[in-house]
Amino acid sequence: MTDDRLEIAGRAFRSRLWVGTGKYKDFAETKKAIDAAGADVVTVAVRRVNITDRNTENLLDYIDPKQYTILPNTAGCYTVEDALRYARLARAAGVSDLVKLEVIGDERTLFPDTAGLIEAAKTLVKEGFIVLPYTNDDPIVAQKLVDVGCPAVMPLAAPIGSGLGIRNPYNLKIILETINVPIIVDAGVGTASDAALAMEYGADAVLMNTAIAGANNPIMMAEAMKLGIEAGRLAYKAGRIPRKLYATASTTIEGML
């Protein structure tokens, strides 16, 4: 699979498993999980520096921005203004022009505010950002995000952190058929089969955090996800057999007595 690279906005990515860095016990565990996942795209959040306790470690001391693509997010932003502010701060902090754009609509579901998302995406694209939007499994919204200049779209599988897996496979399939940019399934997967299924449908990558960080053994789950992603991708490229209601014998009856 060495030539099977994912390309977004002229950048090539080796791994189709992208991971978040939240909810781990410590940075050492975070790093081990990323390595076990084989991920080369890693999401981070932007927050105030702790100025009262300067002994706190820095995440990027563990995750070298030269080795990984750092993808800052706008998690926790509920308005267009906040999302723009955090995206601009992330760029000012100097790791890249990439942003995983989130405009959250509601704290119970953490579903995106898609109207706000499109508006924020449009502004950030004009400012030169490479905007990767976290969106609903809505094909119309996905197309609108492409129309305003997003080079990839990241529809959810299920609510963030829910572990419910792909709740609307038919919408996801419509998105995969109709949207002509890479589709990265973001949020909601629970286990390796969910990740494999997304890839079998034809997703270009899957981004996850809680499913790995929240597992009893995060390092082992990171490896399971890596294998799930690879198996799903290979199965997609190999082309599965069609489903049929009745049996088709796989053994010839010729030569039987």
Added chain:
Amino acid sequence: MDIQVNGASRTLQDGLTVTDLLQLLDIRTEQVAVELNLKILDRADFPTSILNHGDTVEILSFIGGGAESPLHPHAYINTQDSIFDYD
């Protein structure tokens, strides 16, 4: 002069620059973003940005994050009356 730094009040000597403040706080300038009175500064402007009494400074950096965690108590399905398959 008194300024606000990351939400807390600080009394500092007059004439300090943003670079001076970061040094004082023992913060490395790489991979931080600084917002001075809601305006994001270019890193190249840190040494020449002089702080004034009443300024509000925000210093931000990267932390672990995927997406927001579902902290809301109703974020979890009620196991008593749901048809869904969950734990």
